[in-house]
Amino acid sequence: MSEPRKPFFKMRYLLIFIAIFLLNFIQLPYYYSQPGIAQELEDVISVEGTNGIEEGGFMLTTIELAKATPMYYAWSFFSSYRHIIPEEQVRGADETDSDYHERQSLLMSNSQEMAKIAAYEHADADVTYEYHGVLITTLMEGMPAVEKLEVGDLVTAINGEPVHTAEDLLDLLSGYAEDDQVELLIVRDGETIEVELGFSEFPEEYNVEDGRVGLGILSPITDRDVTYSPNVTIDETEIGGPSAGLMYSLEIYNQLVPEDITHGYLIAGTGTINDEGIVGPIGGASQKVVAADKAGAVYFFAPNVGGGQGETNYEEAKAAAEDIGTEMQVIPVESLEDALLFLEELSDQES
Template sequence: MRNKWMPLIYVFILLLIGAAFIDLPYYVMKPGDAHALKPIVEVAGGKKDEGTLMLTTIKMGEANYITYALASLRDYEEILPVEEVRSPHETNDEYNIRQQYLMSNSQQNAITVAFDAAEKPYTFEYEGVYVLNVFPGMPAEGVLEAGDRIVAIDGKEFKSSRLFTDYIQTKQPGEKVTITFIRNKEKMEKSISLKKFEGNQQKTGMGIGLADQKKLVSKPKVKLKADSIGGPSAGLMFSLEIYNQLVKEDVAKGRKIAGTGTMEPDGTVGRIGGIAQKVVAADKAGAEIFLAPDDHISPELKKRVPGIVSNYKEAVRTAKDIDTKMKIVPVHTFDDALTYLLNGK
């Protein structure tokens, strides 16, 4: 009897293994963790208080048949079509690199906002054009990679990506340019022929998505050890922890404070994805207060996404659903969060 069923068992095992390695055009998003910021943020000469400020994360991964099925059955695991996560023509590796860039940019915004509030000095040094992705079928394919940093073109250095693209637009299709770039700390130089963009014959280019890369120099120096965390959503909590180490006041006042939200240079806290999953993560970590973006939903966005609500309202709904005692606090700016934590309002 055992020999009769063994072939079927082997086939089932092989199918199960195969299902775990076949990616579907979806991502699965689920609750991550709440990380204390004291070990992550280090301000030279800064002080450490008794309270705890925590950033919250989600776990996001490409779906296979098994993870898709499990997410369909579990609470607070969402299945997202790939086009809602990645940009058109963006590979998974390019998506991860973009998330790392967004995290880096978020960290810089957090430092500037905290330093402005604490009246501390900082400056920027331009480092070049950061390659976010390479478009298939364009000249840069096979030459440049996401994560490369372009420092010169035809021997000319530029102070912004705008000046870089303006220079490219002076060239004709078929003309070659020499690109000097850094990859894995190694300087390289290659030639690229330019080409008209499909669908936009007025635009000549090499076919890359790009952004400015700047180095922030602050006094005191700030070190952020967050290489394993991607995306911009920790901006608010980074700014609060940096400020907390710069000033005498104990911002957390001995409490466990979690939260999320992007941080703009002017101190505005922006909307993030996965707010429900982050509320769950904060509750599991024992947070007493959760700071949630009180973002404005435009009429256009409401029309495009019926039923959408602000991060704050969704966080309140989730907190009620999981029956947590954690208080959800709406914040629109860095000052809103700081005022509440210091004054309780």
């Protein structure tokens, strides 16, 4: 009678455990993304004295993002709606997980503020402002700003010109050559500091046209106190980033005006927004179409502006809708006004 081969079986189970561990827990220098959720906003946003008659609903859409493991990496090859993204395209070289999540939260907070302003301005509701300057949220590696500026710095003037908004900052930094210098007035830890900076060409990975120069300030945020009447609140959410701006604006606007602009339809979408109601590009448009379709949306608003690889978010979303065979209609928009004009033409959905 032969002896039991216990050592062999133990070694086999050990190897299986090691393989599972390597496939599921070893992190690669990539991020993995896939379609996320479509979340209705009526229960998230509250305007005092809301009309309370929303028969349909506006939905933000998301993608799920996580550090890639070998298992995720392999899994991405089985669907065109699962993406692998190089780590440097998601966060800076010296940015920790905590820094990244804090930046995403800040971008979401700023997006909500701009969405409120755009909606209130379009609805002729009362909104007032007190400006403080522009916050630095991200600095590009290899650019001049990273040497002298810090995340959290508040820029208040450039060459003596006051800076109130992020648009002011970008306008005042445009049109310079590589051998030019500018002087920034910043507030850091309560102290006002003058900083002199030069310009350089952007790193190749940022896909900026040849010859264009800058300081290396990315995603600046307007720092201001804004008062709304009637008051509006948006519940805290774990969703980060600025891409829900358009849909926030539409829900807020719908609660401000007397009629229900959903006309009984579930309407999803994506797109950043500024306080003038201009819609900007986002990432993951095709994945968000999948999320919206699963949630039963009838219409999907997509920014008709560049989304990467030379195509607009609308073109990307339209191709995805055709690929998955959804009956949901993808609607191109460049502004909040475009979305409102489309909604005005809708007839009420039959019960």
